[in-house]
Amino acid sequence: MAEPEQLVVEAERQAAAATTLDELSAVRTAMTGKRSPLVAARKALGDMEPDARKQAGQALNEAKAAIDEILSAREAELAAAARAEKLAAERLDLTEVVEQPASGHLHVITQTWQELEDVFVGMGYRVAEGPEIESEWYNFGALNFPLGHPARDMYDTLYVDYGEPGTTLLRTHTSPVQARVMENQEPPIYVVAPGRCFRQDTADATHMPVFHQIEGLVVDRHTTLGDLAGTIEAFTAAYFGPGFSSRLRPSYFPFTEPSAEFDIQRPDGTWLELGGCGMVHPNVFEACGIDPEQWQGFAFGFGIDRLALIRFGIDDLRELWTNDIRFLGQF
Amino acid sequence: MKVLLSWLRDFAPDIDGDSEQLAEVLADLGLAVEELSHVGRGLDGIVIAEVLATRPHPDADRIHLVDVDAGDGEALQVCCGAFNMAVGDLVPLATVGTTMPNGIEIARRKMRGEWSNGMLCSGAEIGMGDDHEGILILEQGLSLGVPLAEALGIQPDVLFDLEVNPNRPDAMSVMGVARDLAARLGVPFSVAVPAVDETGTPAAERASVSIASPDFCQRFGVRVLDNVPSGASPRWMANRLLAVGQRPINAVVDLSNYVMFELGQPNHTYDLDLVPGGELGVRMAHRGEELITLDGTARALTTYDGVIVNRDDQAIGLAGVMGGASTEISADTRSVLLEAAWWDPMTIARTARRLGLRSEASARFERGADPDIIPIALDRFAELAAALGSTTAPGMIDATGNRPEPIPVRVRSPRVNSILGTDLSTDQMIALLEPIGFACDSGEDGQDFNVNIPSWRLDSATEIDVIEEVGRLHGFSKIARTVPVTEQAGALTPQQQDRRRVRELLTGMGISEAMPLPFLAPGDLARAGLGDDGITVTNPLVAEESIMRTSLRPGLLKAVAYNAARRTTGVSLFEIGRVNPGGGGDLPDEGEHLAVILAGQEATAATTLWRRLARHLTVARPGVVNGPVDGLHPGRSGQVLADGQPVGALGEIDPQVLDAYEIDERVAWLEVDLGALLEADRGLAPYRAPSRYPSSDVDLAFTVSDEVSADEVYATIAEAGGELLASVALFDVFRSDQLGEGQRSLAFTLRFEAPDRTLNDAEVAQARQSCIDAVSNTHNASLRG
Structure with a gap:
């Protein structure tokens, strides 16, 4: 053993x-x-x-x-x-990957649109909408453009064959939403209305017969032109960033008085003419059933498309509408 | 509207300062400066030259060779792209070494093999008018070789090109711009009273005016001038007109334009000999009345047009828009009737627009001219004409129509501050308004005041108009900026949030967002298999943009075809957009659709997508019902249901439609009425705590006829499984010869569990059998071994 x-x-x-x-x-x-x-x-x-x-x-x-x-x-x-x-x-080459379908891309207009909405929602605004095929009344009449008023000519309006001739049109601006909101909502009102607009225009690098705008409307007891200027400035800082500022220049729109154009000054000192604004005209308040002695308000509006072009460095508006995947996939 | 600084200083001599700063001030007054340019700058080196000969360029068609004499008697060869000169013409020559106003330096250079010793200039190139096309042909008699500025008496000046808004009739004149600018700068402003020497027979004995349309014509002033000049206007006047973009014609036409630009009052001259008795009348035109205007065109008039008529009631002018040919002045004209009138803006706007005759004159009448400037304008014309040898008959005919009594506007000072957000005293407001002619008198309480609106501000009539003027003159930039505070919480509506969630889901699935034009061409809808055309656009610019869409399908098909034509197949796109399906009340119905196009994929890809979408949006009872849909593959299409209601369709695009769009891959399609989908019954099922007891899985494969949809079998199992059935899913499908024609195997996996116990074998077996029996009985299916 x-x-x-x-x-x-x-x-x-x-x-x-x-x-x-x-x-x-x-x-x-x-x-x-x-x-x-x-x-x-x-x-x-x-x-x-x-x-x-x-x-x-x-x-x-x-x-x-x-x-x-x-x-x-x-x-x-x-x-x-x-x-x-x-x-x-079990060693693997982790770069040895068969190409999978890429994730999709939101259109640059949508990205810009949503970003603008978010800025205004952050400032306490709600988002309103209205029809793209609009009545002559909301597009013009309620906005203090009397029938035959030459100011209507400032808009190259596209009409549609519906109802009496000249009564139904493709909205030329988002401002009809102002009138619809005021008709349906008691003040105070703090809304923005982004939307698609139309005009009789030949497509080129800077014009399209279809475009997008965002409209803002505030109606409250003591809303002033100073509030309008301050709101534009606050928006400018929020959207464009520090170093950008804004100015108001007197202008004319039938639905606001006083009216102004507003420009954005870039940090390098150059100006970008952005949009129009003003104090809601008493005639517009009356057309929408709001007493202008009790309420005051301002409105502003500007184009979304041009902001998208600037933001993404695109130089031709028509590119937005080609739907070329090589375009869409870049943003 | 172009104004020269020197001209502004005729009214306000103390306007001074840096031209860029003046441009800023003008912009702050609402007169945006579109362009600021310096007249007379950059003219050094540009001399008078005479055209000696012109010859074709041997090697180029678009330019020719011009020999000029620049004062030394030598022929100097210049290549020139304009062909409007003749031998003997005097032209401006930019000599070699000249730096042009736009900064370009002129060098001696060869153009296609031929020497060019300088450049002949157009008016636009040297700040004299807008003409870019032709070379500026100068008047005869200038000395060759003399600097252009010296020869023409051009003084350095600043030109502001202003954008004038429709509510600023006053700013359509040099005088009006000067008034605004002087008010802001706090410098004196005055309008000189024209000096008129009168002689001969009084005007009232040689002419008369009768107004039959007193609302259309508020005022009609006439002076009679004799010995009117027939030659060119003086150099200084021609220079000013050129600078503001008005080509000089002859003394009478230039005088007329000069007075219009200066004072904002359009005016018209008639050859007195061609107006019987000097009698003028104003009335609205008759329907069908015809008038041959100055341009020789016969115009058919309507009752909305105003006309000037002669003693015989024949129309001799289209009021405010264009004069008539029959009374046009000519070189033989000795005596003229000079008209300055006020016309109803709306009428002028309508006539000018209808006839396509918008002019400097109609632009001023449309905005509303100043009725009180009429006598001054007539006198100013007479004064300027007198310097050219003309004489003026004593007196002025001043016919008036219905001129409304001006109503003072009551302005509440607190209201002014409340709208503007300012803290101005009443005195401060008045101090802003008075310099622009808004005469104020203080009210009793020192708070409210009355404002008399000046005759040149037809746009201004109410308190808010005056408030705007206070704000404008005070300066918008001086108003303290505040941000209004709202108690409202900013938010998107649930629907707006859902729209974003849809976009996030789809992009997360690799689908990009497209944005096709919402307009269609006639036939586009039919080509996409969608039947009749939608609502039509009344006045489209092109037929391709004449139809409103009823579906997003044509646009997305076009997008896929566009990419396929550029060698990108398999494109996945979606769009959320409005459609107008027709019908409706005051306005046509308008809906918001979501459409997804999956090129290179089969119809079931759309089903998968729809289910994910429905789950993402917690749509109750999402369903698919097989069946033909217009424009989709008849055997690969179906309705989409949300909570039992149809909300759209899915499937594959009909191959015939694909052919029409030249797409040669399969294309899966989903289009839903997003509004209806989001309004459908939605929300999560009541919460169930996950069971703490083990579950049992059972796989069941059935042979089922192709006539029965998998969804139907699924629904039967879900129903029969009862409370114990936790989940059911289709996991395998196959067809084989063994199964036979028209049959396929559908394999489902079922999971049974109870919340309060472990299921015993008998319970599971019973539940399993219930499911088998239900499927077998309901669908005539058999369980596979």
């Missing part, structure tokens, strides 16, 4: 010889299994004298512990090696 020390040496030799977990498992069976010399030696203890048994038993226990430790250590070694091998085998 082998001495326990020899068993430990043998286990050490066999464990070291095992190169896989399976081989090691066989070693474990051979060295510590039911038919192992160790188990046989333990069975043999029963025939020994108590003193000798005690001594031999202790030696066997120590040998068993030593063998277990050897096997565990070797198992850990082999497991680590196996893991490392597997990981090495």
